[in-house]
Amino acid sequence: MEREVAGEKRPSNLILVVDDEPRVRESIRSILEDEGFVVIEASNGQEGLKRVSADKPDSVLLDIWMPDLDGIEVLRGIKQLDADLPVIIMSGHGTIETAVKAAKLGAYDFLEKPLSIDKLELVLRNALSQRALLEKNRALKGEGGRESEFIGVSPVITAMLEQVRIVAPTQASVLITGENGTGKELLARSIHSSSRRSGEAFVAVNCAAIPETLIESELFGHERGAFTGASSRKMGKFDLAHCGTLFLDEIGDMSLATQAKILRVLEEKTFQRVGGNRDITVDVRVVAATNKDLKTGIERGEFREDLFFRLNVFPFHLPPLRERREDIPKMLTRFLSEYGQIYGKPDLVFSPEAERALVEYAWPGNVRELRNVAERLAIITAREVIDLGMVPSSITDEGSGQAGAADSAVEETDYRKAREMFERGFFTRRLDENEWNISRTSDAVGLERSNLHRKMKQLGIRHPEK
Template sequence: MVSSAKPRILVTDDESSIRSALREILEFEQYEISEAASGDEAFEKLQAESFDLLLLDIKMKGMDGFELLEKLNEARLQLPVIMLTGHGTIEMAVQATRLGAFDFLQKPPDLNRLLITVRNALDKGTLVKENRKMRRNIPQLSEIIGNSEAIQHIKSTIAKVAPTDARVLITGENGTGKELVARSLHEQSRRSGEPFVEVNCAAIPTELLESELFGHEEGAFTGAVSQRIGKFEQAHGGTLFLDEIGDMSLQAQAKVLRALQENTIARVGGTELIRVNVRILAATNKDLRTEIQEQQFREDLYHRLNVIPIHVPPLSDRREDIPLLARAFLRQMATKDIVFEGKSFSDEALEKLQRHDWTGNVRELHNVVERLGILSGGAVITAEDVELMAGPVSKSATDGNQGMRDLLEDYPDFQSFKDATELIFVKYQLDKYQWNISQTADAIGIQRSHLYNKIKKFNLKR
């Protein structure tokens, strides 16, 4: 990942012999080296010049390493930092990690350990720069769009949770926008300047997932011709998003749990424990409590991940957001392709989109809007265009009078009609309040015990 130009490293130590030894080693490895004899000198150089990595002694006269690290954070001078010390303690290592250091090495450092750590730190720094560049250059719908009560609740939760390091478990059907929630949490966090690394646990074969997450050493298995840095290390200092975590094997779950408990990992085929500082966000379209009952998911890992639950509702439960989403998608596409410039929706077209059966949720809506924008004949996308290219509307989304007539036809006696409508009402309210029993009971004006009885009566499940 290191670019072809020589990476620039600033070596900061108040002992000239240490600086000279490090310079000799690193220049032999084709790195460009500068030196600083104090924290103050290092800070001046970092403000005046661009460096890819800082090797920083902790114990120095004047400003020590920890003080310099704090000053760099305040000045938002972001680069990987490897701390060096002759008298290391666990407390020092913890403090260095808390202040954002990439790693912590004893002096004199083992040569192989030093070179591997330098390479990994430079790789991480390159990944951070690429993330920033992508965020600047790619037009995205970065905000969560919608005025529905469910979306307002999600936005409020993100605003409260994002500044913390609390783990979040995001649930919802495929295509509802779980990744967008995860990215919003990262962008509004203190780690926003660090990497956002995503792993789709369902897309990676089980036998390769551990290597993907934790990396591997050279020769760890057939085909491991060189050392590989895993996603946990790539996300050091930032956020690791484990998408579709319900599809992770039990063996991988055990290793992830250990990493969360100890904040350390070991690469496949390696014995060295590597400290990692990552925030974990996870998402799934499965009911993990059912998976636990079927012994397909570890209950202890579930409780580690589910500190803050966020449920993203299906598009059919927030139809009032569809016009906003459709217009926003069209605007986004117009920034990337001239085909979409000047296109708009008629009111009737938006109404027909609201009545469509969106089994693929927001992702399907995005695809349909793209199809309409390309294939519709005029500047205004009409209801006829929607009917032709999006398919029939959902029976459940037809107008209220027709829906009521269907109920009257299906349930001719009073008790069955009453039960059917009560079931629809209770399920709607439970989903609306994300199955918070107290909130739901208060909102609909019944006691919690009565609501529990109705859940049991209708055999309702989240």
């Protein structure tokens, strides 16, 4: 039976049972319903994945041994859709090998068939409380899961959000451009959640992060035996995004060969798994993003013009933060209060001088940089009012400059320490994000390589594994 989801308040004890045997599903259902759980069922792996993205269950009981798509593959798919969803593996004749594999993929627990009612209930209750805890932390941090709101009051962003409302419900492909950290992914998520597909999956693929040799199997999946090491069938991102939105990030970094394949899926709405010869039909809405100038890519023969036109049906350009400074005060207030909550300092505010300096700064790392600065300040401040003296000098030295020189002298020692702490955290995090690649990091923070090296030495920052 299909369960109606839209408009209904979701219970927080929704359990999905994936098992090919109707009698097993039926008996689990009757046990769990007696205990006050709400149960939905799927009779195979594909259906299970669909239920996960459509119904957002709180936990999954998954049979490991099913014909067609086996439990391990379903587990892998579920983890891609929702990494925090606790999945409990049920197995009748489990081998150590499968158990290890499942554990590595992040299975929450194992139950042996025939199931013990007490054990089943205990494991489920633990899984649900872990889930609730994770969700709460997520909500506090304002990241992932339930996404954060796209903040913007400047005319350019207001107009853009107006357009999002118009475009989101359509099937049109969207291309989002903008510098690093301007909010491309957040905008993509907002488009998905204001679309008719909001109940379905939002699947993000970072095209730059996947090695060339694996990108096809990532995107399209592969059949068992397609190549050495392909021991079972694998679902691709297009499979997972079926009925939902596929977010192709860093699209400017894809090889021409992959571009050709993507174009084909977009045009024909079908694809083949690697090593397969069956056409699989999909219904996905594509939102793509890049910080590169695709027009230049086209001129250089690195980006297909036909793919560009296909993706660029509806373009959005996110201007850098320095071109929409009106958005900064609201972002500052929001982020400071979010991080204040997390770090147990709920009433933080900026002094007017500090706010002015932050508004005038150029923000080469855009909103991401601003968010991180707000977090650092929330961590290091001992007072409720964050004044100019606490703002890193790399920020105050720029902009108008004169303001604040006198103020910061007052608290020199404190301030120095604060700045060092800030810088150490800031650079370590940027380096980490860029896998300790110096050129990439210096690009990301807008510093020369030599300056970055100097900073690292001065602050004693070293690669953690070296």
